[in-house]
Amino acid sequence: SIAVLPFENLSDDQQNAYFADGIQDDILSSLAKVADLKVISRTSVRQYRSGTRNLREIGEALGVAYVMEGTVRREANRVRINAQLIDARTDLHVWNDTYDREITDLFALQTELARRIAFALRANLSPREKASLQIHPTSDLDAYDLFLRARDLFRWSGSGDPHENGERALRLLEEAVARD
Numbered sequence: 001s002i003a004v005l006p007f008e009n010l011s012d013d014q015q016n017a018y019f020a021d022g023i024q025d026d027i028l029s030s031l032a033k034v035a036d037l038k039v040i041s042r043t044s045v046r047q048y049r050s051g052t053r054n055l056r057e058i059g060e061a062l063g064v065a066y067v068m069e070g071t072v073r074r075e076a077n078r079v080r081i082n083a084q085l086i087d088a089r090t091d092l093h094v095w096n097d098t099y100d101r102e103i104t105d106l107f108a109l110q111t112e113l114a115r116r117i118a119f120a121l122r123a124n125l126s127p128r129e130k131a132s133l134q135i136h137p138t139s140d141l142d143a144y145d146l147f148l149r150a151r152d153l154f155r156w157s158g159s160g161d162p163h164e165n166g167e168r169a170l171r172l173l174e175e176a177v178a179r180d
Helices: 014-032 042-048 055-062 103-120 127-133 141-154 162-179
Strands: 002-004 066-075 078-087 092-102
Touching: 002 014, 002 042, 002 055, 014 042, 014 066, 014 103, 014 141, 042 055, 055 066, 078 103, 092 103, 103 127, 103 141, 141 162
Parallel strands: 002 066
Antiparallel strands: 066 078, 078 092
């Protein structure tokens, strides 16, 4: 069982927080496709977005054996992801790695991360699950970026006007669909 905590945005541009959320969401969704894993929902881990993290307490509260946390730094056409898999019972690292790639390799990177985490957890991947990890939402990274921005607006955080945010999100989604 695993909880994928919200990734910390280390980008100079704090507006890229939506991008870090998107990375976390996509890794969580990929892992949820693996029948051998119990993956805690994004809604349940959202409360651990900020503040001091005690991974043992988080693991106990969520009823998971493992916790994944990470950071995302996006600059120009590059992305750097640092991911760590922690045994929540012992607070020891099971696996960690840093990925520094061109943004054009983002989907392949997310697939690789999910596969490595599944491997580290000794989860069995069926051929069908391996194939489903290779399926990407789009081949147009600009459309994907528009989608992530819209999704962030739909997750109204209490700032701004929810109606206006919804309208902006719909425009972004329409643009994403047109590009895709």
